Amino acid sequence: MRYLPLTHDDRRAMLARIGVSDVDALFRDVPATALAPLSAFDLPDTNGELEVERALTGLAAKNVAAGAAPFFCGAGAYKHHVPSAVDHLIQRSEFLTSYTPYQPEIAQGTLQYLFEFQTQVALLTGMDVANASLYDGSTATAEAVLMAQRITKRGKAILSGGMHPHYAETVETVAGLFGPMTRSAVTPGGAEDIIALIDEETACVVVQSPDVFGLIRNLRPIADAAHARGALLVAVVTEAVSLGLLEPPGAQGADIVAAEGQSIGNGLNFGGPYVGLFATREKYVRQMPGRLCGETVDAQGRRGYVLTLSTREQHIRREKATSNICTNSGLCTLAFTIHLSLLGEEGLARLARLNHAKASALADVLAAVSGVEVLTPAFFNEFTVYLPKPAAAVVDQLAAKGVIAGVPASRLLPHDASVANLLIVAATETNSDEDFAALANALKEVLK
Amino acid sequence: MSMNNQGRPTSAGQAGQAGIATVSGDRGLDHEEALIFELGHGAVGVDMPDVIISDDRLGGMRRKGAVGLPGLSEPEVVRHYVRLSRMNYAIDSGLYPLGSCTMKHNPRLNEKMARLPGFGDLHPLAPQSTTQGALEVIARLMNWLTILTGMPAVAMSPKAGAHGELCGLLAIRAAVEARGESRKRVLVPESAHGTNPATAAFAGFTVDEVPAKPNGHVDAQALKAKLGPDVAAIMLTNPNTCGLFEGEVKEIADAVHAAGAYFYCDGANFNAIAGKVRPGDLGVDAMHINLHKTFSTPHGGGGPGAGPVVLSERLASYAPIPLLVADGKGLRLIEDRAAVPDGARPFGRMCAFHGQMGMFVRALTYMLSHGRDGVRQASEDAVLSANYILASLKDVMSAPFGDGPCMHEALFDDHFLDGTGVTTLDFAKAMIDEGYHPMTMYFPLVVHGAMLIEPTESESKESLDRFIHVLRTLALEARVGETGRFAGAPRLAPRRRLDETAAARKPVLRFRPDPLKEAAE
Numbered sequence: 006m007r008y009l010p011l012t013h014d015d016r017r018a019m020l021a022r023i024g025v026s027d028v029d030a031l032f033r034d035v036p037a038t039a040l041a042p043l044s045a046f047d048l049p050d051t052n053g054e055l056e057v058e059r060a061l062t063g064l065a066a067k068n069v070a071a072g073a074a075p076f077f078c079g080a081g082a083y084k085h086h087v088p089s090a091v092d093h094l095i096q097r098s099e100f101l102t103s104y105t106p107y108q109p110e111i112a113q114g115t116l117q118y119l120f121e122f123q124t125q126v127a128l129l130t131g132m133d134v135a136n137a138s139l140y141d142g143s144t145a146t147a148e149a150v151l152m153a154q155r156i157t158k159r160g161k162a163i164l165s166g167g168m169h170p171h172y173a174e175t176v177e178t179v180a181g182l183f184g185p186m187t188r189s190a191v192t193p194g195g196a197e198d199i200i201a202l203i204d205e206e207t208a209c210v211v212v213q214s215p216d217v218f219g220l221i222r223n224l225r226p227i228a229d230a231a232h233a234r235g236a237l238l239v240a241v242v243t244e245a246v247s248l249g250l251l252e253p254p255g256a257q258g259a260d261i262v263a264a265e266g267q268s269i270g271n272g273l274n275f276g277g278p279y280v281g282l283f284a285t286r287e288k289y290v291r292q293m294p295g296r297l298c299g300e301t302v303d304a305q306g307r308r309g310y311v312l313t314l315s316t317r318e319q320h321i322r323r324e325k326a327t328s329n330i331c332t333n334s335g336l337c338t339l340a341f342t343i344h345l346s347l348l349g350e351e352g353l354a355r356l357a358r359l360n361h362a363k364a365s366a367l368a369d370v371l372a373a374v375s376g377v378e379v380l381t382p383a384f385f386n387e388f389t390v391y392l393p394k395p396a397a398a399v400v401d402q403l404a405a406k407g408v409i410a411g412v413p414a415s416r417l418l419p420h421d422a423s424v425a426n427l428l429i430v431a432a433t434e435t436n437s438d439e440d441f442a443a444l445a446n447a448l449k450e451v452l453k
Numbered sequence: 454m455s456m457n458n459q460g461r462p463t464s465a466g467q468a469g470q471a472g473i474a475t476v477s478g479d480r481g482l483d484h485e486e487a488l489i490f491e492l493g494h495g496a497v498g499v500d501m502p503d504v505i506i507s508d509d510r511l512g513g514m515r516r517k518g519a520v521g522l523p524g525l526s527e528p529e530v531v532r533h534y535v536r537l538s539r540m541n542y543a544i545d546s547g548l549y550p551l552g553s554c555t556m557k558h559n560p561r562l563n564e565k566m567a568r569l570p571g572f573g574d575l576h577p578l579a580p581q582s583t584t585q586g587a588l589e590v591i592a593r594l595m596n597w598l599t600i601l602t603g604m605p606a607v608a609m610s611p612k613a614g615a616h617g618e619l620c621g622l623l624a625i626r627a628a629v630e631a632r633g634e635s636r637k638r639v640l641v642p643e644s645a646h647g648t649n650p651a652t653a654a655f656a657g658f659t660v661d662e663v664p665a666k667p668n669g670h671v672d673a674q675a676l677k678a679k680l681g682p683d684v685a686a687i688m689l690t691n692p693n694t695c696g697l698f699e700g701e702v703k704e705i706a707d708a709v710h711a712a713g714a715y716f717y718c719d720g721a722n723f724n725a726i727a728g729k730v731r732p733g734d735l736g737v738d739a740m741h742i743n744l745h746k747t748f749s750t751p752h753g754g755g756g757p758g759a760g761p762v763v764l765s766e767r768l769a770s771y772a773p774i775p776l777l778v779a780d781g782k783g784l785r786l787i788e789d790r791a792a793v794p795d796g797a798r799p800f801g802r803m804c805a806f807h808g809q810m811g812m813f814v815r816a817l818t819y820m821l822s823h824g825r826d827g828v829r830q831a832s833e834d835a836v837l838s839a840n841y842i843l844a845s846l847k848d849v850m851s852a853p854f855g856d857g858p859c860m861h862e863a864l865f866d867d868h869f870l871d872g873t874g875v876t877t878l879d880f881a882k883a884m885i886d887e888g889y890h891p892m893t894m895y896f897p898l899v900v901h902g903a904m905l906i907e908p909t910e911s912e913s914k915e916s917l918d919r920f921i922h923v924l925r926t927l928a929l930e931a932r933v934g935e936t937g938r939f940a941g942a943p944r945l946a947p948r949r950r951l952d953e954t955a956a957a958r959k960p961v962l963r964f965r966p967d968p969l970k971e972a973a974e
Contacts, residue, residue, distance in 0.1 A: 010913035012914075019840075032726075032858075043728070049825065051827045052821055052822055061590075061814065068571040078579055081578075100754055102543040104752045105756075108542070108890060111540070114540040115541055115755070117540070123963050128521045142805065178803065223513070274572070275577050277807075300961040301955050303950060319647040320896075323650040329648050331648050332613040336751070346489050346523070346525060346533070409583065412578045
């Protein structure tokens with residue numbers, strides 16, 4: 006087996022040093038009836054690299070990659086062009102095959118990029134501080150609600166109907182153990198009356214912008230109303246590139262920002278691994294979940310970085326920790342940080358404008374298709390259209406024609422009949438005018 | 454200093470390491486590197502059209518101020534991160550004996566497969582007719598995991614080990630509630646990973662600690678005595694964090710089940726027994742599997758991981774959405790709690806989408822490469838290598854449970870350093886100067902000054918022998934009072950010891966431009 010360096014002779018010599026005759030003597034604490042023979046495992050035997058590569062390539066070929074078709078899916082995961090340097094750099098052995106930086110003297114590479122990442126996330130979101138990442142946007146949102154419950158010592162959370170339903174379900178599963186979770190009504194493309202739901206028991210209001218239908222929301226009035234009742238505003242962002250063009254949540258009164266960082270530096274990967282961004286105000290720093298990297302000096306006075314405030318964390322505080330998280334999204338944060346460093350101020354602004362321009366062009370193209378109505382008045386790179394037929398069936402028919410048209414709202418909200426005909430459509434810098442024409446033409450045929 | 458016959462020095466001599474102050478501040482291949490924010494100068498590292506847009510469709514929410522990001526070209530960014538990478542220790546560059554963390558070789562075929570466009574460039578909400586290959590990867594991985602563990606079901610979506618623990622405890626919570634019971638207590642051995650008690654609290658339980666016996670095993674009698682009608686579960690790591698197999702596991706499982714509770718097994722150490730022992734045969738009800746440990750998906754400086762949870766018949770119906778089912782048309786994800794098959798009662802959802810697909814591809818690639826025989830051999834080699842280290846060091850270091858064999862990690866305490874003035878921390882830091890990453894220190898908590906060494910199956914005998922030689926020499930030096938190399942170590946790393954107290958007292962968690970310097974510019 007090519008990954009195992011020990012030879013039979015090595016094993017014999019090592020067993021002799023240990024003083025046992027065979028390896029099973031080392032498993033003597035295992036009850037004899039629990040030692041299973043190899044034949045108990047109905048699985049294949051060792052394979053060469055060539056055979057394995059063939060098998061996996063065959064499976065991959067059964068999928069339609071986003072880059073292989075006119076493609077318009079978003080709803081929490083976005084296809085962007087990732088510069089080649091990003092993937093090359095994150096595959097350097099020293100990044101790829103290192104552990105959490107528990108020994109800072111020989112992990113300054115990881116620690117410094119985490120410090121850069123934290124700074125980038127704080128800047129993008131307009132917040133004071135950010136952590137070194139959580140698993141993804143949805144789990145970051147759940148952690149944000151738990152943190153708001155700790156800070157306010159209240160249980161109730163109000164979840165915007167415009168929040169990605171998977172996020173809402175994730176929050177309800179975890180934070181719902183500690184208080185009631187109320188979802189406001191779903192109002193695709195329109196205003197929602199979330200402020201009326203805030204009361205004196207409310208720990209936080211959770212609002213996504215742009216929301217799952219693509220609508221850009223003004224968080225300021227919601228923040229003010231929440232603060233007036235002693236509640237916090239948790240702002241959710243699922244498309245991080247939007248922060249290059251839109252007013253950041255920190256400038257709109259958000260207390261905690263939970264965001265998905267996939268669209269900067271990370272591929273679609275069928276849903277994971279992604280990278281959860283988590284930022285808050287300075288005063289809440291000791292209530293944050295997850296790892297934090299901080300600046301310090303070494304014994305010779307040289308600047309360096311360490312993991313810090315670990316008394317919040319499970320390996321020190323155990324059942325009193327702010328979260329149970331251990332492994333986070335290290336390598337995905339690195340991809341995020343490198344991509345954002347390549348973009349820089351000007352590149353991010355250009356990328357964000359380009360995305361909005363593409364989506365605007367697509368909206369105009371689709372609005373011209375008979376029976377199609379664009380519902381979202383203000384959007385970044387994603388919007389919702391009304392179709393004269395149920396969207397799920399249309400998406401399937403278009404997929405058969407080689408066009409991946411978007412996400413039918415019914416896939417996310419299967420019990421809400423009012424969204425059955427709605428299609429959530431995203432366009433990014435990767436889409437061309439030919440893609441737009443292909444979608445419009447295919448739609449015309451299907452809707453005939 | 455030794456010289457060859459042309460007078461050229463052949464060894465570094467005294468001047469080689471500490472003495473010279475360089476003009477640049479860099480030292481040969483060791484470069485100091487500023488923060489990216491200190492390097493930017495308005496360049497752009499990505500070319501794309503610069504379009505002008507109107508504000509008509511932005512709802513009045515266009516960003517008013519700049520973000521504050523630095524601007525660099527591609528070569529500058531590449532050099533910056535390459536230089537940072539060189540300040541890291543990595544399994545690819547040396548033995549990485551972090552106990553409990555399983556730093557094994559990460560095959561590059563796994564990376565290549567995960568980047569095939571059919572996996573890496575696949576949207577999680579693309580029509581399911583266009584994602585059948587991805588669903589087949591998940592199905593095959595589920596098959597491997599259920600067969601290797603002897604468990605009937607597996608929940609795939611948890612994103613790391615601790616997330617898997619949460620998934621398992623939420624399934625247990627749902628099962629308890631479905632019986633109309635209220636059980637609030639979870640028993641956790643004091644040797645457990647910190648994630649165990651943290652997870653129990655996260656899932657709304659109270660934590661009750663179970664002591665360890667002097668031999669490093671959980672005190673089964675004390676555990677049984679704590680069982681009662683308010684106990685929902687025990688969380689037991691097996692092999693445990695002392696590197697020992699809990700031989701009484703079946704009796705414990707029986708007692709737990711008789712008391713109406715569930716047996717959660719922390720599967721962090723499954724890599725010691727994969728292909729040899731099926732947790733399902735031990736009475737386990739739920740166990741997470743760290744794909745980034747046992748099945749070699751890279752640790753990546755702290756993630757991403759993946760933590761699928763195998764479930765017994767008693768818990769299988771509570772698995773969270775999404776569920777994967779096969780029907781006449783192929784494989785299908787069920788993402789709607791109301792549309793699950795008869796009998797399924799999912800407790801909720803762990804995260805958006807369907808889990809760590811990128812890790813699934815890597816883990817399946819690893820499994821197909823190893824095969825069942827290779828997985829079994831890897832477990833045996835990991836256990837053999839740890840025992841080889843234990844047998845080779847126990848006369849000079851102190852093994853608290855030294856007489857019996859260990860599993861995949863060898864545990865030492867700091868007894869051998871008594872009276873030397875050298876601490877576990879000093880000893881570990883001295884290893885850095887020798888070119889090694891230290892072992893896990895001060896964990897598990899049940900042993901004083903713990904040093905937990907996990908060599909994994911990825912080291913050759915020559916590599917193990919060299920490592921043993923270094924540790925023996927260090928231990929002997931400490932014991933005879935030659936302690937100069939310990940205090941203040943490391944000396945040969947990119948940084949000396951860092952002031953963690955100062956970092957926590959006044960946290961600096963982000964870069965901020967120096968206002969005086971900004972004003973001057």
